Structures are given as C-alpha cells and as structure tokens.
Amino acid sequence: ALRVLEYPKIIQKLTDYAGSQPGKELCRNLSPSSDLTQIRRMQRETSDAVSRLLRKGNVSFSGLADIRMSLRRLEVGSSLNVEELLRVAKLLETTSRVKAWSRSAQASLEEQNEDSLEEMFTSLQPLTSLSHEINRCIPSEEENADDASPGLKQVRRQMHQANDRIRAQLNAMVNGGTRNYLQDAVITQRNGRFCIPVKAEYRSQVPGMIHDQSSTGSTLFIEPMAVVKLNNDLRELEIKEEKEIEIVLANLSGQVAVNSDAINDNILLMTELDFIFARAQLSLYYKGSEPDFNEEGRVRIKKGRHPLLDPKKVVPVDIRIGEDFTMLVISGPNTGGKTVSLKTVGLFTLLGQSGLHIPASDHSELAIFDEIYADIGDEQSIEI
Numbered sequence: 184a185l186r187v188l189e190y191p192k193i194i195q196k197l198t199d200y201a202g203s204q205p206g207k208e209l210c211r212n213l214s215p216s217s218d219l220t221q222i223r224r225m226q227r228e229t230s231d232a233v234s235r236l237l238r239k240g241n242v243s244f245s246g247l248a249d250i251r252m253s254l255r256r257l258e259v260g261s262s263l264n265v266e267e268l269l270r271v272a273k274l275l276e277t278t279s280r281v282k283a284w285s286r287s288a289q290a291s292l293e294e295q296n297e298d299s300l301e302e303m304f305t306s307l308q309p310l311t312s313l314s315h316e317i318n319r320c321i322p323s324e325e326e327n328a329d330d331a332s333p334g335l336k337q338v339r340r341q342m343h344q345a346n347d348r349i350r351a352q353l354n355a356m357v358n359g360g361t362r363n364y365l366q367d368a369v370i371t372q373r374n375g376r377f378c379i380p381v382k383a384e385y386r387s388q389v390p391g392m393i394h395d396q397s398s399t400g401s402t403l404f405i406e407p408m409a410v411v412k413l414n415n416d417l418r419e420l421e422i423k424e425e426k427e428i429e430i431v432l433a434n435l436s437g438q439v440a441v442n443s444d445a446i447n448d449n450i451l452l453m454t455e456l457d458f459i460f461a462r463a464q465l466s467l468y469y470k471g472s473e474p475d476f477n478e479e480g481r482v483r484i485k486k487g488r489h490p491l492l493d494p495k496k497v498v499p500v501d502i503r504i505g506e507d508f509t510m511l512v513i514s515g516p517n518t519g520g521k522t523v524s525l526k527t528v529g530l531f532t533l534l535g536q537s538g539l540h541i542p543a544s545d546h547s548e549l550a551i552f553d554e555i556y557a558d559i560g561d562e563q564s565i566e567i
Contacts (some may be wrong), residue, residue, distance in 0.1 A: 185214075187557040188529040189491060193465075196490075197539070200464040203247035205450070213458075215536035217553045219476060224299070225462075225538025230473045231298035232256030232463030233540075235285075241464075242284045244457035246277030247450070254447055257440040262433045265324055271439055271446065272317040278449045279309035281456065300459065301330075303452050308445040313438055314334040320431055327428050335427040338420055345417040349377050353409050364388045366402040376414050462539055470494075471540030474531070475548045481505035482528060485544035489527045489533075499543075500524050505550060522559060529557050 185191065190541055198210040205244060216222055236242075263271070273287045285304035320331035329336050353370045357379060362368055364385035373394035381389045381403045391407040406414060439446065465471070469490050483506075486499035504511045513521045531541045535549040 184529065184555045184557040185533065187559055188533060190530065190533045192491060193530070193539070196468075197461055197465050200461040200468075201457050202244035202461075203454065203457050205247060205249045205454040206244055206461060209454060209458040210461055213537050215288070215533050215555075216538075217536065217551055219478060219551050222476060222536055222538060226473050226476075226535075226540070227299045228459045229462040229466060229538055229540055231300050232460045233466050234298070236463055236467060239284065239287060242281060242460060244277065244281065244453060244460070246273045246280075247457060248274060248452045249308065249450060249454075250274060251447060251450060254439075254443045254550055257436060257443055261434040262429070263439065264432065265321055265327075268317050268321055268432065268435050268439070269324060272314040272321075274446065274453075275310050275314035278288045278307050278453060279311060279314070281453065282307045282309055299567055300456070303456055305447055306494070307452055308442075310442055310445060313442060316438065317435055320435060327431060331431045332427060332434070333430060335424065338423045342420045342424065345413060345420060349410050349413045349417065352378060352413065353377060353407070356407060356409070361389060361407075366397075368508075373404045373406075375418065376406045377410060377510065378406045381405045425478060453561060458491070466540035469542040471538070472545045472547065474535045474541050474543070475546055476535070476551055477548060478551050479505070480509065480533075480550045481548055482550055483548040484528065484541075485547045487525050487527050487531060487541065487543040487547065489530070490542050492523070500527060501512065502528055504528075525557075525559065529555060 194211065194213060197213065198207045201207040201210050207269070216225075248270050250267065250270050253263055253270070257263065282304060285307075287299075322328055327335065329339050350370060357365065357368045357370065360381070364381055366380040366382050369380065371380060371492055376392075376394055378394055379389070380397075381404075383396075383401050383403055386393075386405075389405050389407060391405040391409075392411065393403050393405055395404040396402060469488075482498065482502065484502040486501060488494065488497045488499050491501055498520070500520075502511075513524055515521060531543065531547075532549055532552060532555055533536045534541050536551065541547060541549070
C-alpha cells in the first residue's frame, strides 16, 4: 500500500529538506504509526516548527554530523585526530547557532508561550569554550597553531632558527665559489633535506650526500656536508614537533571526553530537531495543515490537494466517509478524478499517521487505522 499510494515519493521530498545526514536518515525511516498519542505529539511538533519558521525564517542543521563512533573511541582511551576534533567543533558551533536562532524566534513572540520544541532547544549545550579551544589550537585540517601549547611554540621557534641557519649556509655557497658548479642558483629539498642542484660533472667539487638526480642525470641534488648536521638537527626538531602535536590532540581529546555525554545529547536533540523542521518545511511547501484525529473511523477532508500533482492545476476535493456511511463508491468516465480521490484519501491517512501535515484546509479530519490496503487496478500514475 505504501508503494501503490506513492508514500515513498513524499518521504524522498521530506528527506531533501533535512540538513544533515542523521536527520535525513530519520526521514528515510519514517513510517505511519497507529499510536494516537505519538501521532498527536508529532503533529504538534510539526505545527510548532511551522510556526517558528513563519516567525523567524529557516534554520540550518548542515553542520550536524554523527560523531558517536569518535566518542566511543574516547571511552577506551584513544585520541581523536585533527579531522575528528574539527567535526566536534563544527557540531558545537551548529548547536550554538541553532540555540541562538531558537532564542530569537521565541523572543519575537508577543506572548512568551512555550511550545513543544522549547524543551529540546533549552536542553542544547553549545559548550562554547570547548569549540573555541579546538579552533584556537587547530585553525584548519592542515595546520596546528604555534601557540596551541608552550612546548609546540618553543619547538617551532627552534625549527625556524634551524631553517634560517641552513638557508644562510646554503646561500653563502650558492652565491659564493660553489655557484659555478650549480645547474641553478637555488636551494631545494629532497626527502625532507635541504639540497643544491649540482652539475653531474662537478660532483667531486661539492662534498656531500646525493639525495636525487634529474631525469637526464645531468643534475645531482646534493646535501653539502656543511649542512648535514644542521639538517639532522632540523629532523630531530620535526620529530619533537610531531610529539608536541600529539600531546595537543590528546589534551583536546581529553576535554571532549569529559563532555562526551553532553555532546552525545546534542547529536540526538539536533537530529530530532532537523527531522521535525524537515516536516515543517514540507508542510510549508504543500501549504499543509494539521488534521484532527479520531478513533471512530471518520474521515472528512476539506479541499484536499494531492501533493504529487501540480499545485497550479490540481483540483481540490472534499471527501467524507465514516459518519452516515462507511462505504464510498466513486463512478464516472476515465478522466483521472476517481484515482486521484482514492489515492488522496489513502495517502493523507499515511501522511497524517506519520506526523506529517496534509495539503488540505484546516480542521480536516482523519481516522486512525491499523491497516491500509490499496488496489488501484493497473497502478496507474496520477502525476502530470
């Protein structure tokens, strides 16, 4: 029945409105419920989200990522890498932005009435100091800040000094007597070691270690003996730098671990909010409304518009069943109206019991059903 009534097409539209992968996953897995309490709760959430969007405009959940696997690794004492820590910071920044949006949306109300979403927004924990510390220490995936730690700052200062000494030594050679033996008056690097390009025929004139040669063999890239020790010192400093970076990542990981419960709660809350606001966006697109529900089998659809038809061409239908009569026979020529009416009733019931608004006038009424069956003949499509 879900397929025949084209429910998956609505779910795909809903999924497109979610801003995060976790939110999209909730949308994809949405299915109708027969629990009236759950249905009414979801419908209220959708309505409250629509109200907030109309007051304040869209809110984005695009920075939300499911980092729970990273959080689990912290539980066994592992450290997070640079990419993982930046994802934590982005998640917290998104949390902060969403919470700030909720405050501004609530503040725009003349009467400060709490809705069904307020508790979720209030429970968000941006952990601003943690996200700032991560971004301070790791400006980008390719860079760790010099002042991320005193040790790292000192090592990098020593590395700069070592680089200066090496370049000064090689510049003296390149611009001095060695210049006549060089292919070009430049300083280059091979395998992380500073070298100069020496003509092959003058190999014996420049003592040192050969690290590479040109494709033609006419140029040798030699590390002069005068800078071997300086290059060794620089390599030792690079190893120290790597260790200092590991210490920085471990310290940041420890701070994330301390706050892992709050971060995990943020993920769950933000995913649910993304799901709810995707439902609201779909409602706005279809100009939907929250239907009333009953358990007595009454269906009263007022000016219902099938959501897969062109809004400019669709003809609204009024359908009533379940009060004076419980069977409805629709007859007439083959112009598509009968199939649209049948599918509208079935699809609206599926949408309503999924917590989604229906494209119909206010106070349309739907009944709660445990099973829905659909036999549409040759399963003809109603899309234009």
